[in-house]
Amino acid sequence: MFNLIKNEWIKYFMRPATWVMLSLIVLIFALGIALDHFTTGDTTQNKSYDTNWQREVRTDIKDLSAKVAEISKKDPNKLSFNEAVTLANSEHELTRLSFYLEKNVQPPAMNNFYDYLLETSPLINLVALMIIVIAGSMMSREHQQGTIKLLMIRPASRLKIFFSKYIFILMTALIFVIFTYGVAAIIGLMTRTYNPTSKLAITNPETGAYKMVEFWPLLAKVMVNDLIMVIILATIAYVLSVLLRNTAAAQGIGLGLLFLGSLVVNFIASKTELVKYLWPANWSLNRYVTGLPAVKDMTYNFSLGYNLIALVVVIALAAYIFNKRDIAS
Incomplete structure (x- = not known):
């Protein structure tokens, strides 16, 4: 055979x-x-964290929360395409980073x-x-x-x-x-x-x-x-x-x-x-x-x-x- x-x-x-x-x-x-x-073409897609990742992640979570809050104040029907994409991506990244921080695991880059x-x-x-x-x-x-x-x-x-x-x-x-x-x-x-x-x-x-x-x-x-x-x-x-x-x-x-x-x-x-x-x-x-x-x-x-x-x-x-x-x- x-x-x-x-x-x-x-x-x-x-x-x-x-x-x-x-x-x-x-x-x-x-x-x-x-x-x-x-x-x-978004360089933040490849952003990684170093040994002080908890502090960096908390800072990013704070910045993302502020960005989401700012865009959310606007009328959803009047958001531009870029604003809608930014809002969706920011909410996704905010949830992801929060989960990694909660589990005490260093998060990888998005890409x-x-x-x-x-x-x-x-x-x-x-x-x-x-x-x-x-x-x-x-x-x-x-x-x-x-x-x-x-x-x-x-x-x-x-x-x-x-x-x-x-x-x-x-x-x-x-x-x-x-x-x-x-x-x-x-x-x-x-x-x-x-x-x-x-x-x-x-x-x-x-x-x-x-x-x-x-x-x-x-x-x-x-x-x-x-x-x-x-x-x-x-x-x-x-x-x-x-x-x-x-x-x-x-x-x-x-x-x-x-x-x-x-x-x-x-x-x-x-x-x-x-x-x-x-x-x-x-x-x-x-x-x-x-x-x-x-x-x-x-x-x-x-x-x-x-x-x-x-x-x-x-x-x-x-x-x-x-x-x-x-x-x-």
């Missing part, structure tokens, strides 16, 4: 398209840097390294798209090009061929996810202020309340959750590639699930809590990190277990069909 996996590795990583995908990830980060440069790494997670949808394109063509391309018969006459069994391709997909998903976060880390170290402690205040998007967490365990959990979601979508694309033997159909359905799955889940969730039994409602495990599961009583362990069982079922079904199907048909 090792040689089969090695052949897949050589086949796909010798193609320019694979390297174009990896280059596109770097380009997206470069565009993000350019946008930050031309749209922010800090840890937040930048966490903001990488939404970009995993792009990684999922790339892996779907690869997985969706993995077996169907063999059928369409007629090379599947050459595989069948090799001494390796059908199940070895099936699982060698699937293992390669898992390895590729892992490499792409690590590469994405690796690029983010390198760029973040060059463009963001490094955090003074391992603690980070994060907000619940639903309530707006802050909580203090240890960053590195949180990042590890976010990365694992991202990897699981990519693997799920890649598995679906690969299974469709095996069952349908059509690259366009496998990739199209996979991409449709990626872009429309959350919309369908949110729509159904507004109608019934039974949505939690649908697979797309469970594969984004980072919903639990942000505090926004599809249904409030859903738990991380429920979704994780659901995903593992579903993966085993669909892979076992696809492997059985591939092992029994007449290749000539």
